[in-house]
Amino acid sequence: MTGRPRRDPRAERAARQVGAGARPRFDLAQPPGGAGIGSSGRLRRDPRAEHARLLVPGGDRPRLARGGGAGIGAARAAAPAPAVRVVRVDDPACLVVAVPDLPDGRLDRLDRQVLGAARVLADAASGAVVLLGGAGMPDLGDAGPAGADRLALVDLAADDPDARAAIVCAALAALSPRHVLFPDSDDGADLARRVAARTGRGLMTGVEVLTARQAIRPCRAGRCEQVSAPPALLTLAADRVAPYAGAVREARPLAVDPPPAPPMAGRIRASAPRAADPATMTLAEAPFVVAAGNGVTDFALFRSVVAGLHATPGASRVVCDAGSMPRAAQVGASGTVLDAVCYLAFGIAGAPQHLQGLGRVEHVVAVNTDLHAAMVARAGLSVIADAQRVMPAIRDALAAEGG
Structure with a gap:
């Protein structure tokens, strides 16, 4: 005789049976000696079950609450959804205006890069970024995640480049920004040159490197570089500055009421782009x-x-x-x-x-x-x-x- 208790497998099987019915069901997780008691008479622990009970829901990394409130058998309260942190700038030291192209009324990749560059200049001067766009844009709900602190929507003349430049100049006169950034695209570069001609302010085009202290652009067919302090007006080359990836900004509506531009009868008219047949477009150009x-x-x-x-x-x-x-x-x-x-x-x-x-x-x-x-x-x-x-x-x- 070893002194060990003898186990009765039939009795243990009957103790694990759950309910009654034509087909027997058994709770295999229940210890044979009763709830929590093993065959040796000691308390048996299930490490996997304890880990599941102590695991705090939510979060990227598993976290165990080993305090008193999360003991064995304690109910776990559902973790509330994390609140989205919105950064607000109530009293900016200066304003940095971004004038995106907004094709189809939305921010494209280059527009987001322009907002990211404006964010670099504004953060260095404790300022705020103002997105200047056309009224009636339906898809500007992502202006805050893109880095805009203010959202100024004015009635831009889409078919009249001169009137559009006049309205932008009037809005800039009301805002008095320190820097104004345009995308170095066909429309953005044209608008930037018209605004520079009307305001008489210096314009730096095709900027490829932009920091809070300097702006660099290629010149002389790319053989040289022009380096200067960030100018008042600049156009940003594509894929040179990363889009903003920080906390969501407020994108607070900002009332700007520039005077209507005078009619430009007989001047240049811009027609809406005509969509090409997608079946015949090359893959490199297809949207x-x-x-x-x-x-x-x-x-x-x-x-x-x-x-x-x-x-x-x-x-x-x-x-x-x-x-x-x-x-x-x-x-x-x-x-x-x-x-x-x-x-x-x-x-x-x-x-x-x-x-x-x-x-x-x-x-x-x-x-x-x-x-x-x-x-x-x-x-x-x-x-x-x-x-x-x-x-x-x-x-x-x-x-x-x-x-």
Whole structure:
């Protein structure tokens, strides 16, 4: 005799049985000697269950509450959602104005970079960034996350460059900013030169390096650099300053009522840009690309969905090698590197050379059955489903919306 208690397996099995019914069910987590008592008579602990009870919900890293309020059996209160921190500048020392292009009424990549550059100058002088845009812009809700402290909307003349410059000059006279930044785009550079000619203030174009103390731009065909203090007016070259990535700013509406510009009859008129046929655009110029991968088998359905979305068709290398799509539609390092606003990938896993082709795409949407695919990790929005089932749903939704 060893002195150890003898175990009765039939009795332990009966003790673990839960409820009654035709099919017996057993609670295997319950110790055989009773709740919390092992066969040796000692208290038995379940480390996994204790870890689950002490785990505080929410947060990026696991955190255990080992205090008295989170003991064994204590109920865990749901953690409140973290409040969004909004930075407010009530009494700025100066104003820095950003005049973005706002194509289609939204901030594009270069506009966000201009706001990021304005943020650099304003933070160094304890100032505030004012976004000067046209009235009636519907998609300026992201002005705060982009770095704008104030939001000044005026009635800009979209079809009259001279009137537009006159209105901007009147708004700048009311705001008295220290610096004014424009994007070095076709429209932004033209507006900046017109404003400089009207105000007589110095303009520095094509700035590639901007800090609180100096601005640098290339000159003499790029063989030399011009260095100066940040000027009153400047245009920022693309992809030279990072967009603002800090806390959300207030974007408080700022009332600016410039006088109406005089009519400019017989002068230059700017017509609205005419949209090109997306089916004939090159991938390098297309703003919206829908691509097919190995998960797409019905290419007639794929082409109808692309046409309904008014997008440009693309494909992965595997699809082009199989001859299902032309070689000109290949997206990737060995195909075309995109500079699109949105990229929708049907059934593309995301090989490294294909992800290199996404380049500077702002929004990526992935439809894939593999939750752990590289394309799903790259995407901002993912649909974990079969592309062959998602495409008919998109086609039917487009048909219902059009009808």
